[in-house]
Amino acid sequence: MSTATLAGLTGAILAGVGLYGLIIHPDPLRRILAFNVLGSGVFLLFGIIARRGAAIGALADPVPQAMVITGIVVAFAATALAVALLIRLGAQTDPVVTQADKQDLARRADD
């Protein structure tokens, strides 16, 4: 298996894991993290596509790399915005706790 195929498959798996996490997890913080995993998978795919340029003699196609950088900046900004919203929401309601933490707290309260 060539490196490119391996990296492409890794990207696909990351995207799948991220998508699964984003849909399944009820907790906003985990969803934000899952979105980042999904994004990383897509960026990895984009990076691998830059290797296509190598097939026609060039070292690599620079355009996808420029796009990936832009995409990463966008994803970073999105994460910052989501976390800022979450922090404000936490300040309004209760401290930012994950669903697992809540269950943990509930269990301790039962004991």
Added chain:
Amino acid sequence: MQASVAYLTGTDGGFLLVLALVIPLAGALLAFVCGGRQVERVVFCVMPFGLAVALAIALTQRLVGAPLVYLIGRWTPPLGVALRADGLSVVMIVITAVVMGGICSFASADFCTPEGSSESRAPFAFWILLPAVWAAMNTIFLAGDLFTLYVALELLTFAAVPLVCLDGRAETLQAALRYLLFALLGSALYLAGTTLMYGDYGTLDIVLLSQRVRAEPVLFVAAALMTTGLLAKTALFPLHLWLPPAHAGAPAAASAVLSGLVVKGSFFVAVRLWFDVMPHVPASAAMQVLAGLGVGAILFGSVEALRQKRLKLLIAYSTLAQIGYLFLIFPLACPPGSAQLVRDGALAGGMLQAMSHATAKAAMFMVAGLIYAELGHDRIVGLGNVARILPTSVLAFGLAGLALIGLPPSGAYVAKDLLLDAASATSQWWWALAIQAGGILAAGYVLLVIMHMLAPAPGLAAPGPAGSRKHVSRYQEAAALALALCSLLLGLFPWGNYLPLPQGSLSNPLTFKALSGSVWTILAGAVLAISLGRWDFRLNHRPLTRNLLLAFRPVRRTCLGISRINAELDARLRQWPVAGACLLFVLIVFGITLVVAR
């Protein structure tokens, strides 16, 4: 944007396209830098320039007679990035500028920094985000390649999400977070699709791609990913979980931006994707799926709208239904068995519907905000007597509602005419049925509100607590009325210069026949409103209304049964995991239809 060499070189007047992006963006940045009490003034200074540039683009394009193109840094695609303005871009840019102007004059009373205070958070954020939304919308309309479209979509989301939670209450923060995360899910799918397209064709430029795309599995997967991502961002049924809380919870001026303009952004990208990038890809079966979801949105959104207790939620669900209406253009442009999407009456109808909805819906949200400010609540059953307190606002709501229903000469009337013509020309009677049903359902929820507003009910209009009441300014009512009138008179403008209107197919909107057709729609809507709407129980004590409600009782029971199932379905669909599963389901069904129908 038909493929030709001319689209790959710059044209005269191309610098106007740059101005259309730079002016609002400069406004947003300047407002941020100036801050304090200057924020509002900066936006007010920028607004007329933005409007002037929009009109200049429209005029120049008419004179040149071809799309305007600007190559950034004179680099030609595929390496460079082009800005292009065809007829579709022009009409959307102009209508965005008009709606923005209306919202600006409306919001100046709601979002003013009070004398004495140096800066307050909500006005500061609002006046920066408003030109930012404008810049993002203009980028979407002018972008010449799919990656610029991705960046523009993200800009639009980032500018729109904070508008939802301007007041900082916990439930609006929750709505904003939900909106942001679902929109991000959509944009990740869109980006994955563009990745595959770039990998296969080596460019993302729309004109070059349209020459290179071939009907093959990679393209189908990419198209399914991108379209589903865009549907999630547009909130097409069943992916609408974020829309009602976000649009109903925001302040009135922000709701007007979100409902009138922002949802049109991702819809426009879907139109670009199918009509410009992949017009020659045989996708008639997939287009039927898309419009099927649209019909689901019309039926589901309208019935939900009729059952809402609050005016803002009713308007938000109406947006849901109207989004569905927009997606009916796809099968009408690509009938079963056809191998390509044609740019004709159906596309023009869709654009007119989008413009008509943008103006009418902005006006409706403004009126809802004014009523809330005056009464201190926006419960529909408590709207009695409001016509006496705020006559201009009620008139604006009525005119906007009639425009939405499709009373001639509104844009929605011309749109309906064009879509019905396209349905009969391609012999797809089922979509004609859906178009008519959409009109009747819209008449239902508009009339429900108007009947409540006009109800002479002493004692029903309990004014809110004195502290929550604000003075409604005449400027605000005038802004709402102006936008409503704009929507109602949209059909009189000769759009043939910009939109692909079929020659001589338009009937005169001011004839008796056109008007009488609308009367039937409105009568059917009134029956629907009486049988499905919520009515104040005190109406049972008045002989006239009691007899009326009694006469409708059997129909009403059946209708209420249906609406209960609908509400149950809505509660289920708006759960995050269910919506996520729906997203995957839509993605898979759309992909399979594309592949199998080949």
